[in-house]
Amino acid sequence: MASENLFAGPYLDRRAEARLRENWLAEAQADPHTIYIAMRQGAALIHPSAAGASPRAAFLSGNDPRVAAAAQDAQRLVLLGWYQARRCLLVDLPPDQAVERDGEAFAELRPLTADLPDDEAGLLAYARALQLWRGTHRCCSRCGATMVSVRAGHLRCCPQCGYQSFPRLDPAIIVLVHDGNAALLGRQAAWQPGRYSTIAGFVEPGESLEDAVRREVFEETGIAPTDIAYHSSQPWPFPASLMLGFTARAAMAPPVLRDGELEDARWFSREELRDGAVQLPPATSISRRLIDGWLRHAA
Numbered sequence: 098m099a100s101e102n103l104f105a106g107p108y109l110d111r112r113a114e115a116r117l118r119e120n121w122l123a124e125a126q127a128d129p130h131t132i133y134i135a136m137r138q139g140a141a142l143i144h145p146s147a148a149g150a151s152p153r154a155a156f157l158s159g160n161d162p163r164v165a166a167a168a169q170d171a172q173r174l175v176l177l178g179w180y181q182a183r184r185c186l187l188v189d190l191p192p193d194q195a196v197e198r199d200g201e202a203f204a205e206l207r208p209l210t211a212d213l214p215d216d217e218a219g220l221l222a223y224a225r226a227l228q229l230w231r232g233t234h235r236c237c238s239r240c241g242a243t244m245v246s247v248r249a250g251h252l253r254c255c256p257q258c259g260y261q262s263f264p265r266l267d268p269a270i271i272v273l274v275h276d277g278n279a280a281l282l283g284r285q286a287a288w289q290p291g292r293y294s295t296i297a298g299f300v301e302p303g304e305s306l307e308d309a310v311r312r313e314v315f316e317e318t319g320i321a322p323t324d325i326a327y328h329s330s331q332p333w334p335f336p337a338s339l340m341l342g343f344t345a346r347a348a349m350a351p352p353v354l355r356d357g358e359l360e361d362a363r364w365f366s367r368e369e370l371r372d373g374a375v376q377l378p379p380a381t382s383i384s385r386r387l388i389d390g391w392l393r394h395a396a
Contacts, residue, residue: 113251115249121176131183137203140204141221143203144200174250180216206221211381227250231250243256269300276347276348282296282363283295292378342387367391370392371392
């Protein structure tokens with residue numbers, strides 16, 4: 098098992114202090130090693146899989162005419178950090194701009210997560226989260242004026258009233274509840290038949306993470322968890338979540354579907370899960386890591 102969840106890990110040196118430099122863009126453009134990744138409406142420019150090769154991120158150079166065209170509007174460039182010791186910028190393209198060349202395509206990140214190299218998946222997830230935040234914060238929520246991009250693209254500022262908007266995350270808990278011998282899993286009606294997963298939900302204002310675990314599990318299944326323990330976290334830019342993983346114990350009791358979120362909830366023994374009695378979440382998800390971790394350890 099990898100030490101980090103997908104989209105997490107030290108794939109990027111963010112160097113936040115570099116965002117404060119007024120000439121950050123000139124420095125990036127003057128550096129021949131700077132690389133650029135293009136995104137459009139949350140989709141990344143990639144080299145699709147072909148002839149047995151896995152898909153890869155399409156890194157562009159500063160000499161690429163598409164980068165030069167985008168650089169005419171500095172508001173469309175964001176300093177991501179240093180990727181593999183090279184400065185890396187996001188090129189935030191407008192929805193109607195078609196810039197693909199042969200061997201390139203814009204693609205949604207989620208279906209690619211199992212095929213991309215982990216470091217490229219993390220970088221593209223970071224870029225996607227920033228681009229989607231920028232797209233939903235074009236106007237000031239206080240006075241309606243057009244926001245401007247500052248701090249190398251990591252802050253939106255209103256020139257009219259001074260309101261500032263930083264990138265936002267939506268924290269969500271996800272928890273593997275067990276009684277020692279069986280795990281509590283649920284399924285939503287929209288999922289493919291046979292798919293079950295751990296219990297999850299968004300954290301509400303004024304709520305601790307532990308309180309969110311207790312509330313979500315009880316709301317969805319009628320089960321009251323105890324012995325809540327943090328496990329790990331996973332960035333999930335679909336569109337802006339941070340999944341905070343936990344384990345918890347509970348006495349086995351028949352689940353009661355209280356809020357309509359789930360179509361079904363059941364207790365599954367270790368043997369059932371190991372024998373493939375249900376379809377589990379993808380291996381790249383934190384939900385699957387919680388389940389696999391529980392299966393590997395005795396109660």
